[in-house]
Amino acid sequence: MNAAAFLRRLAGRPWLWAYVAAIAVWIVTILFTGGRGAGEVLTAAFTFATFSVIVGIGQMYVVTLGPGNVDLSIPATITLAGAVATKVMDTQDGMILAGLAVALACGVGVGIVNYALIWLLRIPPIIATLSSSFLIQSTAIAYGRGIRIKPPPMLADFTTAQVFGMPVLAICIIALAAVMELVLRRTLYGRWVTAIGQNIRAARLAGIDVGRTRFAAYVMSAVFAGLCGYLLSGFSGGSSLSMGEEYLLTSIALVVIGGSSVAGGNSNVPGLWGAALFLFLVVTMLNTYGFGAGTRYLATGLIIIAVIVAASARRPAR
Amino acid sequence: MNGASLARNLRMLLPAISLVVLLVAIYALQPRAISYVGFNLMLNLAIPIALATIAQMCVITVNDLDLSIGTYVGFVACVGATMLTGGVAALPFVKDLQASGALPAVLPWIMQTPLAGVLVLAFGIVIYAALGALIHWRNLPSIVVTLGMSFVWLGLSVLILPVPGGQAPAWIRQMMTLKPAFIPFPIIAAIVIAVIAHVLLMRTSYGAVLRGAGGNPRAIERAGWSLLRVKAAMFALAGFFGMLAGLSLVGLTTSGDANIALRYTLLSIAGVILGGGEFVGGRISPVGAVMGAATLTLAGSMLSFMRISPDWQIGAQGAILIVVLAARTLIDRAERSR
Numbered sequence: 001m002n003a004a005a006f007l008r009r010l011a012g013r014p015w016l017w018a019y020v021a022a023i024a025v026w027i028v029t030i031l032f033t034g035g036r037g038a039g040e041v042l043t044a045a046f047t048f049a050t051f052s053v054i055v056g057i058g059q060m061y062v063v064t065l066g067p068g069n070v071d072l073s074i075p076a077t078i079t080l081a082g083a084v085a086t087k088v089m090d091t092q093d094g095m096i097l098a099g100l101a102v103a104l105a106c107g108v109g110v111g112i113v114n115y116a117l118i119w120l121l122r123i124p125p126i127i128a129t130l131s132s133s134f135l136i137q138s139t140a141i142a143y144g145r146g147i148r149i150k151p152p153p154m155l156a157d158f159t160t161a162q163v164f165g166m167p168v169l170a171i172c173i174i175a176l177a178a179v180m181e182l183v184l185r186r187t188l189y190g191r192w193v194t195a196i197g198q199n200i201r202a203a204r205l206a207g208i209d210v211g212r213t214r215f216a217a218y219v220m221s222a223v224f225a226g227l228c229g230y231l232l233s234g235f236s237g238g239s240s241l242s243m244g245e246e247y248l249l250t251s252i253a254l255v256v257i258g259g260s261s262v263a264g265g266n267s268n269v270p271g272l273w274g275a276a277l278f279l280f281l282v283v284t285m286l287n288t289y290g291f292g293a294g295t296r297y298l299a300t301g302l303i304i305i306a307v308i309v310a311a312s313a314r315r316p317a318r
Numbered sequence: 319m320n321g322a323s324l325a326r327n328l329r330m331l332l333p334a335i336s337l338v339v340l341l342v343a344i345y346a347l348q349p350r351a352i353s354y355v356g357f358n359l360m361l362n363l364a365i366p367i368a369l370a371t372i373a374q375m376c377v378i379t380v381n382d383l384d385l386s387i388g389t390y391v392g393f394v395a396c397v398g399a400t401m402l403t404g405g406v407a408a409l410p411f412v413k414d415l416q417a418s419g420a421l422p423a424v425l426p427w428i429m430q431t432p433l434a435g436v437l438v439l440a441f442g443i444v445i446y447a448a449l450g451a452l453i454h455w456r457n458l459p460s461i462v463v464t465l466g467m468s469f470v471w472l473g474l475s476v477l478i479l480p481v482p483g484g485q486a487p488a489w490i491r492q493m494m495t496l497k498p499a500f501i502p503f504p505i506i507a508a509i510v511i512a513v514i515a516h517v518l519l520m521r522t523s524y525g526a527v528l529r530g531a532g533g534n535p536r537a538i539e540r541a542g543w544s545l546l547r548v549k550a551a552m553f554a555l556a557g558f559f560g561m562l563a564g565l566s567l568v569g570l571t572t573s574g575d576a577n578i579a580l581r582y583t584l585l586s587i588a589g590v591i592l593g594g595g596e597f598v599g600g601r602i603s604p605v606g607a608v609m610g611a612a613t614l615t616l617a618g619s620m621l622s623f624m625r626i627s628p629d630w631q632i633g634a635q636g637a638i639l640i641v642v643l644a645a646r647t648l649i650d651r652a653e654r655s656r
Contacts, residue, residue, distance in 0.1 A: 068597075070461065072584075117640065121647045124597045126383070130584055131643070134636025142629040249465055262459040294476035301469025308463060312456040 014259030014311075018274030022281055029285040039165050041284055046170040049276035051235070053173055054228040055247050056254035056272040057180050058221030062125075063255050064184075065214055066197040066264035072129040073114060074225045074251055076136035078244030081106040081229030083144030086151055086239045093154040100230055107226025110136055111219030118218070119211065125218075141241055148238055155234035169231065174273065181269035193217060197265030253279065253300075257307050279303075325653035329646060333593045333606040336642050337613050340620060347623040354502050360619045361504035361612060362570055365494070366391065368508055368611035369563035370582045371589035372515045375607045376556040378590050379519070379532045380549055381598050382453060382460035386468035387560055388583035390446075392576050393471040394439060394564025399484030399574030402435030402565075410480060432487065443557035450553025454546050468583070475576035482575035486568040494569035507566075508608050515559075515604035528552055532600025588639050589614055594646075613638060 010016060026045075030038040055074050062071045081103040089099035110132065117128035150156075161168040184190035192213045195203040204210050228247070233239040256262055257278060258271025282303065286296045344360075345352045351360065370387055377384040400408040406429040407413075415421040449467065453460050496503045519525040530538045531548040539545050563582070568574055591597075592613055593606030617634045621627075626634075 067459075121640070121643045122650075123643055123647075127587070127591055127597070127639075127643070130587060131636045131639040134584075134588075134632045134639070138630050138633025138636070141632070142627060145629060249468065252462065252465055256462050262462055292476070292480070294473045294480070296473070297469045297476060298473030301466045301471075301473060304466030304469065305463055308458055308466070309452070309456060312458055 013268075013270075015268050015271030015274055016259075018258050018271050018278050022274055022278035025278060025281040025285050029281065029288050032285075032288050041281070043162065043165045043167065045277050045280045045284065047167045048280050049273065050167065050170045050173045051228055051232055052247060052250045052254060052276045052279075053177060053272050054224050054231070055221075055251045056258070056276065057177060057269060058224035059251035060255045060258075060260055060267050060269065060272060061180075061184075061193060061217045062221045063252075063260065063262065064193050064197045064264050064267040065217055066200060069125050069197075069214075069217075069264065070129070070252065071114070071218065071221045071225075072126060072248060073110060073133035073136055073222065075244030075246075075248045076133040076140060077107060077110045077222050077225035078229035078232065078247055079144070079239070079241060080110070080136050080140035081226035082233035082239030082243055083140050083229075083241075085230045086149045086233045087143075089149075089152050089155070091150050091152055093152045096152050096155050099152075099155070100227075103226045103230035104223055105226075106229075107223035108219055109222075110225070111215075111222035114222065115215045115218045118214075129218075144239060144241055150238050151234040156237065159231055159235040169235075177269050177273060184267065184269060189213070189216070194265055194267070197261075197263075197267075199265075250276075250279070253304050256304065256311070259311070261311075262308070325649050329649050330594065330603075332642060332645060332649075333603070333609040333613070336592070336638065337609045337616075340613055340616050340638075344616065344620050344623060347620070351619065351623065354500075357502040357505060358497075360616060361502070361508070362494075363567075364612045364615040365504055365507045365511075366563045366567035366570070366579070367582065367585055367589065367615055368511050368608045369559050369566060370579070370586040371593070371607045371611040372511060372604060373556040373559035373563060374586035375515075375590045375593075375595055375602050375604065376519075376552050376559065377460070378587075378595055378597065379529055379600050379602050380450075380552045381532050381600070382450075382464075382549075383587070383597075384464045384556060385461060385583055386464040386471055387556070387563075387586055388580045389468045389471035389475065389576075390442070390557070390560050391564040391567060391579035391582050393475045393478075394442065394561050395568040395571070395578050396475040396479040396484070396574040396576055397435055397438050397442075398490065398565050398568040399486050399572075400435070400478060401438055402432050402490075403485055403487045405430040405432055405434045408484065409478060410483070439561050442561060443554055446557025446560075447550040447554035450549040450551075451546055453553075454549040472576060479574050479576060482573060482578075484574040486572050486574075490565055490569035491572055494566060508612060512605045512608040515608070518555075519602070519604055529600040529602065532598070532602075585611075585614055585635070588635060592639060592642055 026041065029041060055078070059071055059074065062069050084106055085099040085103040088102045089095040113132050114129050117123065117132055118125050121128065159169050184193070192203070192208045195206065195208060196210055196213060200210060229239070229244065232243055236243065254272045254275040255267070257275035258268065260267035260271060279300065282299060283296050286299060341352065350356060370391055374384055374387055407425045412421065416423055449463060452458065453463055498506060519528060527538060527543050528548055528551065531545055535545055538548065564579070567579060571578065589610040590602070590607050592610030593603050593608070595602040595607060614635050617638055618628070618631045621631055621634055
């Protein structure tokens, strides 16, 4: 393949713009510092982007299922999994794997409850995951109140470890994202998810087990939220009751900015990383230039709206 | 009465039934709560929640969802606690400028008039209308647009009021603490809100067009109505009720805070659904929505009477939502099997 054709193919990728924007923002940031701290900014960006990418992957699979599919229970699941896992591990290095298993089991449980509500009550997923998130949040609050247990030292070390300035955790999650991209593009399951998002009736007529495919996507989203809660509690020195809060909006924002279609049926994983890095770098840039929290929120909101308006120009309204 | 209409009536009455069941349970646990003072205490915060729920309902009517209503209510509260009381001069950063000597200690009339607050609030409603128009014009997913707006409102609130504070205008505080004879103020307010929203959306001819835009947009368009205008009108209405929610909230709390109403986003959606509204198709019930909001508010009081930790308040709201939705599904099934 020659360079020109490669570039043309690259430009056709919806996720490219997230990376372009991320790099642009990074350059603007280090222009201000005159090149100092360029590496540190990137390290921090990768560190914090990692956690949002984990939940972003799950949210993306759910959103791919088509209009109305969205998982609002992610923050509550993060909080619950974090609280339960730190309590089970109880600072013991030997319990790290047990903690991971418990956190993932929390995710499986939440996923099953979510889909049971969607299926049994025949209610839109937004309402199902909304009502279950109320219950999960309460459980997490009641369970986690007053406990402030430090994570096992080995877990804390692992989540904060770096090689050549690159967080080890970020490398793991890049690998995970690569696997999930392959699952989406190359496996039968990924094709099913995409097909359901494009046309659920056609998918059903083609013999796809729509129920089971959706069930798996909701469980996967909750399991990733559980994983995020587990790692986050290791990273931030224990679980807290508000640790999941910001991830609801962030997970949806990543899907949108990453170039996946909000109407479903057309998603990509690489964009999640680009979008996560971009969002964090914007915050860093505004911080560097001395803007306060208010301006940062304002900029984040305007960016999300600008991206969705731009995306609608790319794909004209049906 | 045949089975089908029985089922339909039962579904219509579901919001009222849930509210009555909750009230009976509260009476059984603590008879003194069902009194003038008791209702005042229990239902005070139901007023802003009911108004936010009506706002959310307006958006749901046209098949959209507003994830920014919580931060918008917070924004209105911040404006109410600053500019609506003392104009631009009441803003913390203006006070900082005065303290540093960049601005004179005595500001001109134009900077002290509460008119500035009125203008900013009107601007908020205009933004809402513009969002509705934008969402229709570009066929955008409302979830994402309002998600972005939730950050915008939060950012504006923090810029207006970086730390919780300010003071609500005296007239709003007086209004929210009214003590009318015999009937507690929150109940009167809830009835007034329900009646106004009901008349506006269910009893006027343009209300039918507004709801029709959710049920069958093409038919409305064919009949010569502008869908763009309908959507802008519905969002503007949402902005208006959201503004009332913020003002009533700041009247109760007396000071503003950017994070004061974050939970309203999810509560308002739950309230609409509890009240019998549906996500698509313009099928809504303003009276039900107000009852739904009251039910969600009372759930908290009920827990404290049962001596259950307030940790479970959100959980109880979720459980009520699930139980009511399950009841609705059962009724639907019964209706279909006949």
